[in-house]
Amino acid sequence: MTEIREMAAADLFDVAIIGGGVVGCAVARRFTLEGARTVLLERAPDILAGASKGNSALLHTGFDAPTGSLELACVRDGYAEYREICGRLGLSVLETGAAVVAWTDAEVAKLEGIVAQAHANGVDEVRAIDADELLAREPALSPAAKAAVLVPGEHVIDPWSTPLAYIRQAVENGAVLLRNAGVTAAGFDGAHWRLATTAGEVRAAAVVNCAGLWGDRVATLLLGQSAYAIHPRKGQFVVFDKAAAGLLRTTILPVPTERTKGVVVARTIYGNVLVGPTAEEQDDRERATTDSETLHQLIGQAGRIVPGLADMPVTAVYAGLRPATERKEYRIASDPDRRVIDVGGIRSTGLTAALGIARHVHGLYQAFGTAHRPIADPVWPVVPNLAEHRPRDWEAEGSGEIVCHCELVTGREIAAALTGPVPAGDWGGLKRRTRAGMGRCQGFYCTARLARLTEGRLAEPLAVGPAHHGP
Amino acid sequence: MAPERIDLAVIGGGPAGLAAAIAARAAGVERVVVLEREAEAGGIPRHCGHPPFGWAEFRRILTGPTYARRIAARASASGVDIRCNHTVVQLGPAGELACRNAEGAVTLAAKRVVLATGARETPRSALLATGDRPLGVLNTGALQSLVYLEGLVPFRRPVIVGTELVSYSAILTARRAGIRPVAMIDAGPGPIARWPCAVFPRLLGIPVHYGAEVADIRGRPRVEAVDVRCGDGSRHTLACDGVLFTGGFVPAAELVRQSPLALDPLAGGPVVDQYGRCTDPAYFAAGNLLRPVETAGWSYREGTAVGRLAALDLQGRLPAPDAECTLEIAAGDGLKYALPQRIVLPWRGADGLPGLQLRVRRAITGLLTILAGNRQLYQRRVSVRPERRLIVPLDGLDLPDRAGRLQVGFQG
Ligand SMILES: Cc1cc2nc3c(=O)[nH]c(=O)nc-3n(C[C@H](O)[C@H](O)[C@H](O)COP(=O)(O)OP(=O)(O)OC[C@H]3O[C@@H](n4cnc5c(N)ncnc54)[C@H](O)[C@@H]3O)c2cc1C
Ligand SMILES: Cc1cc2nc3c(=O)[nH]c(=O)nc-3n(C[C@H](O)[C@H](O)[C@H](O)COP(=O)(O)OP(=O)(O)OC[C@H]3O[C@@H](n4cnc5c(N)ncnc54)[C@H](O)[C@@H]3O)c2cc1C
Numbered sequence A: 001m002t003e004i005r006e007m008a009a010a011d012l013f014d015v016a017i018i019g020g021g022v023v024g025c026a027v028a029r030r031f032t033l034e035g036a037r038t039v040l041l042e043r044a045p046d047i048l049a050g051a052s053k054g055n056s057a058l059l060h061t062g063f064d065a066p067t068g069s070l071e072l073a074c075v076r077d078g079y080a081e082y083r084e085i086c087g088r089l090g091l092s093v094l095e096t097g098a099a100v101v102a103w104t105d106a107e108v109a110k111l112e113g114i115v116a117q118a119h120a121n122g123v124d125e126v127r128a129i130d131a132d133e134l135l136a137r138e139p140a141l142s143p144a145a146k147a148a149v150l151v152p153g154e155h156v157i158d159p160w161s162t163p164l165a166y167i168r169q170a171v172e173n174g175a176v177l178l179r180n181a182g183v184t185a186a187g188f189d190g191a192h193w194r195l196a197t198t199a200g201e202v203r204a205a206a207v208v209n210c211a212g213l214w215g216d217r218v219a220t221l222l223l224g225q226s227a228y229a230i231h232p233r234k235g236q237f238v239v240f241d242k243a244a245a246g247l248l249r250t251t252i253l254p255v256p257t258e259r260t261k262g263v264v265v266a267r268t269i270y271g272n273v274l275v276g277p278t279a280e281e282q283d284d285r286e287r288a289t290t291d292s293e294t295l296h297q298l299i300g301q302a303g304r305i306v307p308g309l310a311d312m313p314v315t316a317v318y319a320g321l322r323p324a325t326e327r328k329e330y331r332i333a334s335d336p337d338r339r340v341i342d343v344g345g346i347r348s349t350g351l352t353a354a355l356g357i358a359r360h361v362h363g364l365y366q367a368f369g370t371a372h373r374p375i376a377d378p379v380w381p382v383v384p385n386l387a388e389h390r391p392r393d394w395e396a397e398g399s400g401e402i403v404c405h406c407e408l409v410t411g412r413e414i415a416a417a418l419t420g421p422v423p424a425g426d427w428g429g430l431k432r433r434t435r436a437g438m439g440r441c442q443g444f445y446c447t448a449r450l451a452r453l454t455e456g457r458l459a460e461p462l463a464v465g466p467a468h469h470g471p
Numbered sequence B: 001m002a003p004e005r006i007d008l009a010v011i012g013g014g015p016a017g018l019a020a021a022i023a024a025r026a027a028g029v030e031r032v033v034v035l036e037r038e039a040e041a042g043g044i045p046r047h048c049g050h051p052p053f054g055w056a057e058f059r060r061i062l063t064g065p066t067y068a069r070r071i072a073a074r075a076s077a078s079g080v081d082i083r084c085n086h087t088v089v090q091l092g093p094a095g096e097l098a099c100r101n102a103e104g105a106v107t108l109a110a111k112r113v114v115l116a117t118g119a120r121e122t123p124r125s126a127l128l129a130t131g132d133r134p135l136g137v138l139n140t141g142a143l144q145s146l147v148y149l150e151g152l153v154p155f156r157r158p159v160i161v162g163t164e165l166v167s168y169s170a171i172l173t174a175r176r177a178g179i180r181p182v183a184m185i186d187a188g189p190g191p192i193a194r195w196p197c198a199v200f201p202r203l204l205g206i207p208v209h210y211g212a213e214v215a216d217i218r219g220r221p222r223v224e225a226v227d228v229r230c231g232d233g234s235r236h237t238l239a240c241d242g243v244l245f246t247g248g249f250v251p252a253a254e255l256v257r258q259s260p261l262a263l264d265p266l267a268g269g270p271v272v273d274q275y276g277r278c279t280d281p282a283y284f285a286a287g288n289l290l291r292p293v294e295t296a297g298w299s300y301r302e303g304t305a306v307g308r309l310a311a312l313d314l315q316g317r318l319p320a321p322d323a324e325c326t327l328e329i330a331a332g333d334g335l336k337y338a339l340p341q342r343i344v345l346p347w348r349g350a351d352g353l354p355g356l357q358l359r360v361r362r363a364i365t366g367l368l369t370i371l372a373g374n375r376q377l378y379q380r381r382v383s384v385r386p387e388r389r390l391i392v393p394l395d396g397l398d399l400p401d402r403a404g405r406l407q408v409g410f411q412g
Helices: A002-010 A022-033 A070-089 A105-120 A131-137 A161-172 A212-223 A242-247 A292-305 A350-366 A411-417 A427-434 A447-453 B015-026 B064-077 B140-150 B165-177 B197-203 B296-314
Strands: A012-018 A038-041 A098-102 A127-130 A147-151 A176-178 A183-188 A193-197 A200-209 A233-240 A251-254 A264-267 A273-276 A314-322 A331-335 A340-344 A402-404 B004-011 B032-035 B081-083 B087-091 B096-100 B105-115 B119-121 B137-139 B158-161 B183-186 B208-210 B212-218 B225-230 B235-239 B242-245 B249-251 B283-285 B326-331 B335-339 B342-344 B356-360 B364-372 B375-384 B390-392 B404-411
Touching: A012 A022, A012 A193, A022 A038, A022 A161, A022 A200, A022 A350, A038 A161, A038 A200, A070 A161, A070 A350, A098 A105, A098 A131, A105 A127, A105 A147, A127 A131, A131 A147, A161 A176, A161 A350, A161 A427, A183 A212, A200 A212, A200 A350, A212 A340, A233 A292, A242 A273, A273 A292, A331 A350, A340 A350, A402 A411, A402 A447, A411 A427, A411 A447, A447 B140, B004 B015, B004 B296, B015 B032, B015 B064, B015 B105, B015 B296, B032 B105, B064 B081, B064 B296, B105 B296, B119 B140, B137 B140, B140 B165, B158 B165, B165 B197, B183 B212, B197 B208, B283 B296, B326 B335, B335 B404, B356 B364, B356 B404, B364 B390, B375 B390
Parallel strands: A012 A038, A012 A200, A038 A176, A098 A251, A200 A340, B004 B032, B004 B105, B032 B081, B105 B283, B137 B242, B158 B183, B158 B242, B183 B208, B326 B404
Antiparallel strands: A098 A147, A127 A147, A183 A193, A193 A200, A233 A273, A233 A314, A251 A264, A264 A273, A331 A340, B087 B096, B096 B105, B119 B249, B212 B225, B225 B235, B326 B342, B335 B356, B356 B390, B364 B375, B364 B404
């Protein structure tokens, strides 16, 4: 690590990207593939420390995005590129499709508009279906459903392996990832940026701000002011037992309101079913707490949508914070004089749009006038598969010990996640890379073994020390 | 590859599974295999480093790990083939088991199977607890395996939530490991497990708060504090570095849930008849998979009984299950569950499990009644608390001779 730090300090990068969320990881990948000498600075011990660690994991088609918006363009481009590259990176798609379900007459009245908007957005295969077709497709759905709009291309992906694959492709093609490197001050001398970070100084000819939930703060560091203010909007989720996966094929979306896409019931790529997210405004950018009352409400809501979920065991609960601003749209702006691109307010579609945003940002960068030669034959790393519908490591011959029984995580998957070009930096990072500890028992059976296997490897250890044998 | 054929497969090498395997061998079953996913057999007692285990089985008071080794050794000595690092991943029809071990996938075709996968505690997530999700929030099982299997501790000053028996065993573990709990709290009005346990935290100087629940867990990356809400609505902050959620046992029934076997939503385990037989008659079940939760000694005895019954069944000596002559048992008012969930007629005396096992949700005094339609088969005034098991012997009862329902519950 110190070696990298020294090198980073001595080097002048073409571009420094601040923030290792899904957007920063995708931007780092794009700049690296385009031949720029790239560094990504993340203040946390691992990537995905902000908005990107807790989302609904839907690969959006853009059917409901504002027509003509930059968001729509990035979602469409991101979707297309994801489908094109995912196989080569070891990523996959759980092809669920989605149905926007109307439960009241007022909602039924809105369906036509949803179809029209989808078509205007170029998502042509979207169509209205009646209750019979919906219930034939989803027999476990509550028969109270009145009608729906079917969005055949709206699918489910792996929200954690995806950014990991992006940053790994960047790093394995020469980018530098600095973690525990929070940017604390920045100065521009007319040609170069000097970024003071908690891991030392980094110099770069251009800066991209992908700080997500802290975007306005970092914009202020760079430019003296921010064009927007981040107002975190929390979304809580409940994840049901894998036994629930058989209840549902299609993602069930609500008819959206002005403010939010609303609560969905969806399968996850890991074989569970989730319900969420809520939309709760808050000031705190760090605390994404869950609360008992809301979780109970979500379970109630899930049970009204799919009655079989009403007494399904709960596996996990989580919450994520959307980096919302005072406006709905993405806040992407370029300052060619100071060679800064600000990528702010990537609120609720960033997982899908990241690759599209990265292309758009690179386009803005080209206007700065610096040209690089794209890497002719880039390395395509393959990330470990965590998707339940594809073969997992435990099924492979000779895959050895199982450490986490609920998620069937092998010892060698743990070992691999702790080494390699982008090893897990903390316990959350290890969970997101392997699923260890994320199953039904939540560590009842595997914590001890994991504490031993991860000793000295994570920023904050699972065990605080040895047991002092007392009386 | 053709599946390996065996007579009896036991899934889970805890007290119940090992006992079932030993009993089946003793009853003359040839090929008995225990499939255990851990590197060692023994189950939960492997990491309960405290006594008392083993009185019924060995006439000695042992610690959990010693007990676990002794029962595993006894099984091996009686010719049981214990296969560790074998995870059963799916239950197929008629005893076909999909497993995996370190080398790869294996399929076993067993004439009979005993399910004995035990029980675990409810984690913080499923309790829908409020707060951050930092390091240091665990169940007792994780704490005990850290301390006794790895010699490590996850915190030094935790808040302990719950007052079941296992909560006191957590205190013993904490004491052994140099952990000093800052408080013990329980949402109920008094301890669930009573004297002598309940005096024990006080003796160790640990404050106990009843009618108190966790209102918020705070800290990043580790627990820094817990807010506790008391019955009178007041809120108090306890500085601590961990939260131990104890008890709230649930059967480890995931294999059952994902199989065609019927699951009893009340007990949380598979539906069984008085022979411990599931709704697919190739499958039997024993131990804490059947319900939350009994002691190791109880699980061992139950395993012994069910192992013997499975052996009898292999010899064609159990009555075949038949929907036409099955009594369904419905646990009603005041009851948490009733076990077994069905009785196959004719009732042949205490051949099978020792009667109806019942538990209540909360302390209750009333007339425990068994009805077949309008006919009352049993009534007795009982006063019972949730931690106590009630056994109603079925032997003396004048059971109906045709299919139907037995309604069990409290009146008055
Ligand atoms: C509840 C919810 C549901 C969602 N559902 C979906 C969905 O189904 N599909 C979809 O496509 N999208 C979804 N999203 C949106 C998506 O998750 C976000 O758009 C995306 O995660 C935003 O990523 P980001 O990289 O911009 O920000 P972040 O993930 O917040 O990343 C910013 C990073 O910058 C780091 N950082 C901050 N300050 C500094 C500093 N000074 N120096 C260095 N590093 C710094 C942070 O630690 C963090 O890691 C959802 C979001 C939420 C919250
Ligand atoms: C934290 C905790 C503390 C306890 N403390 C005590 C105590 O102090 N005294 C006491 O009497 N009782 C205690 N108990 C109760 C305990 O459940 C019983 O003592 C006893 O262990 C029950 O035996 P069992 O065989 O039913 O299950 P277990 O002992 O749980 O054994 C089940 C076995 O099945 C294996 N298994 C599970 N799934 C699979 C699979 N798919 N494939 C292969 N193998 C599998 C497991 O690895 C395990 O070894 C405690 C329970 C817990 C959870």
